[in-house]
Amino acid sequence: xxxxxxxxxxxxxxxxxxxxxxxxxxxxxxxxxxxxxxxxxxxxxxxxxxxxxxxxxxxxxxxxxxxxxxxxxxxxxxxxxxxxxxxxxxxxxxxxxxxxxxxxxxxxxxxxxxxxxxxxxxxxxxxxxxxxxxxxxxxxxxxxxxxxxxxxxxxxxxxxxxxxxxxxxxxxxxxxxxxxxxxxxxxxxxxxxxxxxxxxxxxxxxxxxxxxxxxxxxxxxxxxxxxxxxxxxxxxxxxxxxxxxxxxxxxxxxxxxxxxxxxxxxxxxxxxxxxxxxxxxxxxxxxxxxxxxxxxxxxxxxxxxxxxxxxxxxxxxxxxxxxxxxxxxxxxxxxxxxxxxxxxxxxxxxxxxxxxxxxxxxxxxxxxxxxxxxxxxxxxxxxxxxxxxx
Amino acid sequence: xxxxxxxxxxxxxxxxxxxxxxxxxxxxxxxxxxxxxxxxxxxxxxxxxxxxxxxxxxxxxxxxxxxxxxxxxxxxxxxxxxxxxxxxxxxxxxxxxxxxxxxxxxxxxxxxxxxxxxxxxxxxxxxxxxxxxxxxxxxxxxxxxxxxxxxxxxxxxxxxxxxxxxxxxxxxxxxxxxxxxxxxxxxxxxxxxxxxxxxxxxxxxxxxxxxxxxxxxxxxxxxxxxxxxxxxxxxxxxxxxxxxxxxxxxxxxxxxxxxxxxxxxxxxxxxxxxxxxxxxxxxxxxxxxxxxxxxxxxxxxxxxxxxxxxxxxxxxxx
Numbered sequence: 001x002x003x004x005x006x007x008x009x010x011x012x013x014x015x016x017x018x019x020x021x022x023x024x025x026x027x028x029x030x031x032x033x034x035x036x037x038x039x040x041x042x043x044x045x046x047x048x049x050x051x052x053x054x055x056x057x058x059x060x061x062x063x064x065x066x067x068x069x070x071x072x073x074x075x076x077x078x079x080x081x082x083x084x085x086x087x088x089x090x091x092x093x094x095x096x097x098x099x100x101x102x103x104x105x106x107x108x109x110x111x112x113x114x115x116x117x118x119x120x121x122x123x124x125x126x127x128x129x130x131x132x133x134x135x136x137x138x139x140x141x142x143x144x145x146x147x148x149x150x151x152x153x154x155x156x157x158x159x160x161x162x163x164x165x166x167x168x169x170x171x172x173x174x175x176x177x178x179x180x181x182x183x184x185x186x187x188x189x190x191x192x193x194x195x196x197x198x199x200x201x202x203x204x205x206x207x208x209x210x211x212x213x214x215x216x217x218x219x220x221x222x223x224x225x226x227x228x229x230x231x232x233x234x235x236x237x238x239x240x241x242x243x244x245x246x247x248x249x250x251x252x253x254x255x256x257x258x259x260x261x262x263x264x265x266x267x268x269x270x271x272x273x274x275x276x277x278x279x280x281x282x283x284x285x286x287x288x289x290x291x292x293x294x295x296x297x298x299x300x301x302x303x304x305x306x307x308x309x310x311x312x313x314x315x316x317x318x319x320x321x322x323x324x325x326x327x328x329x330x331x332x333x334x335x336x337x338x339x340x341x342x343x344x345x346x347x348x349x350x351x352x353x354x355x356x357x358x359x360x361x362x363x364x365x366x367x368x369x370x371x372x373x374x375x376x377x378x379x380x381x382x383x384x385x386x387x388x389x390x
Numbered sequence: 391x392x393x394x395x396x397x398x399x400x401x402x403x404x405x406x407x408x409x410x411x412x413x414x415x416x417x418x419x420x421x422x423x424x425x426x427x428x429x430x431x432x433x434x435x436x437x438x439x440x441x442x443x444x445x446x447x448x449x450x451x452x453x454x455x456x457x458x459x460x461x462x463x464x465x466x467x468x469x470x471x472x473x474x475x476x477x478x479x480x481x482x483x484x485x486x487x488x489x490x491x492x493x494x495x496x497x498x499x500x501x502x503x504x505x506x507x508x509x510x511x512x513x514x515x516x517x518x519x520x521x522x523x524x525x526x527x528x529x530x531x532x533x534x535x536x537x538x539x540x541x542x543x544x545x546x547x548x549x550x551x552x553x554x555x556x557x558x559x560x561x562x563x564x565x566x567x568x569x570x571x572x573x574x575x576x577x578x579x580x581x582x583x584x585x586x587x588x589x590x591x592x593x594x595x596x597x598x599x600x601x602x603x604x605x606x607x608x609x610x611x612x613x614x615x616x617x618x619x620x621x622x623x624x625x626x627x628x629x630x631x632x633x634x635x636x637x638x639x640x641x642x643x644x645x646x647x648x649x650x651x652x653x654x655x656x657x658x659x660x661x662x663x664x665x666x667x668x669x670x671x672x673x674x675x676x677x678x679x680x681x682x683x684x685x686x687x688x689x690x691x692x693x694x695x696x697x698x699x700x701x702x703x704x705x706x707x708x
């Protein structure tokens with residue numbers, strides 16, 4: 001069977017070009033390690049907080065000393081993720097100019113200035129005096145995404161402290177109900193589904209360049225004279241690349257696992273999602289190859305779909321979805337024509353929320369249809385551009 | 391015995407914009423022959439064979455193999471042809487035997503058969519000890535030999551060779567030449583083949599081809615056996631005498647009194663006659679009498695180059 005022969009040939013060629021194989025296998029795991037390091041090597045980001053504590057301790061009626069500023073600092077230091085790693089890295093500073101320089105250099109996310117009368121006002125509230133307002137100052141670079149998270153966290157800590165000190169009950173209480181096992185997930189673990197998809201997306205380079213090599217080297221002309229069809233040729237190459245895709249997903253998973261990632265759902269579903277996605281990505285690679293005459297040309301053109309896949313599907317970071325229509329209760333957006341969109345959703349459901357096969361049936365169905373569509377388009381275009389007599 | 395036509399082209403024409411690469415090319419190639427397409431670079435030889443093997447679609451005209459038109463959809467008829475391209479086209483990271491097996495399988499040859507044929511072909515081409523070496527590790531000459539046998543694993547009826555001796559070292563050239571001739575004469579392990587080769591080398595065409603078609607500017611000028619073509623140039627040998635440029639016309643007039651067939655080319659008198667060697671002393675006397683001082687004197691037989699020059703007024707390599 002010619003498809004099998006092409007598969008064997010592709011495997012042999014790749015085996016003898018180990019550097020390319022090793023690099024493609026290492027790319028996504030490298031990203032996993034980078035994300036893990038970005039999240040502080042603990043799986044969750046620790047936000048740097050600088051504090052100028054000008055608060056002056058006061059004596060309470062019962063004779064004890066109240067140091068509200070220090071108390072809040074302690075509360076902030078004691079804030080941890082579920083895995084025990086600290087949420088905030090609190091550093092006391094005295095020089096505001098120096099602190100602001102650190103913020104500019106992104107050495108810390110926020111500077112908090114606690115005023116001198118902070119403890120006095122808290123004491124007044126505790127003793128049932130008239131409510132008086134004091135001013136806690138937050139300074140930070142509002143374009144730094146870490147600032148918002150650090151500010152919200154700090155505000156929550158301060159608010160809880162003040163509420164605990166106040167004899168008055170809260171007007172509104174809020175409760176949080178996490179979906180699935182999301183409460184126990186580290187920030188790093190939340191990135192992993194996107195990184196799995198990234199490992200598959202990168203196949204667009206390999207797929208297009210593998211075919212372009214046949215074009216550039218003239219071997220495709222040789223094959224054109226034989227009985228091999230476009231489907232057999234591209235099918236054989238695709239079959240090999242699917243093996244590479246499975247290896248990439250597994251290596252990425254193992255790396256993530258070593259960094260502390262734990263899947264909430266069955267891994268085999270995640271691998272299946274990876275395999276189906278790889279078909280569509282390889283299909284896109286074939287489309288790229290159809291428009292290429294050389295390997296370098298394929299590389300340049302492949303960057304175009306790669307950009308779309310990485311930045312418009314939620315693989316690199318979450319994106320808002322613009323609904324165009326609804327099919328059987330599922331919102332369909334413009335980016336739904338990009339297979340990784342469904343892969344990211346499906347993998348999030350499986351890996352983060354512990355979903356089963358039935359929960360991702362819609363995404364799997366969409367992926368299958370898109371994969372068949374892209375692959376068929378790739379074969380058709382390739383046949384028209386490279387396999388026909390001109 | 392009547393020769394069987396295995397391949398026929400009927401009014402093949404291919405244009406690239408305003409350039410007509412091949413114009414109304416009609417050829418007939420007989421089974422078991424070595425057929426040479428001789429012409430200078432850019433004459434349309436490669437375009438012609440690309441149409442013959444189905445890689446290029448003619449703008450008009452037809453290619454028939456065994457009387458059946460070659461087209462995109464008929465892989466069976468296309469597979470009757472094996473093509474050895476001018477450039478080396480190999481998979482660098484496959485071994486010699488793996489390439490032969492793979493290309494055989496692409497022609498639907500069972501792997502075991504492809505392997506057996508591949509090994510036999512490697513043996514013939516002196517590459518048996520390189521069977522497990524990667525193509526990229528072979529020397530240029532070895533790669534060319536491997537390039538040639540890649541066209542034979544599926545045992546085609548017609549073998550098309552595009553400039554088969556280009557880039558070959560003298561040793562490989564002899565090996566390839568003898569092997570190509572043996573293919574047509576059934577002196578090997580395969581069925582007899584019809585060989586079509588393109589060349590701009592008249593020696594190559596003369597030594598290897600049973601029939602030669604000379605083409606120039608995409609047009610067929612003449613087609614016949616090399617001997618018949620050379621006979622059209624006249625009987626006898628050719629004597630070439632270098633003379634001073636200014637005296638060439640004077641020399642030609644003097645020699646014409648002795649030998650009627652004389653011309654000049656590149657400061658050389660070209661004299662064609664039967665028994666021209668015996669006439670040499672009289673020719674030299676005549677030149678001296680006309681105050682023409684002869685330089686180098688060469689005697690040679692008629693060649694296909696002479697045929698080409700007589701047809702086009704140019705040399706093959708011009």
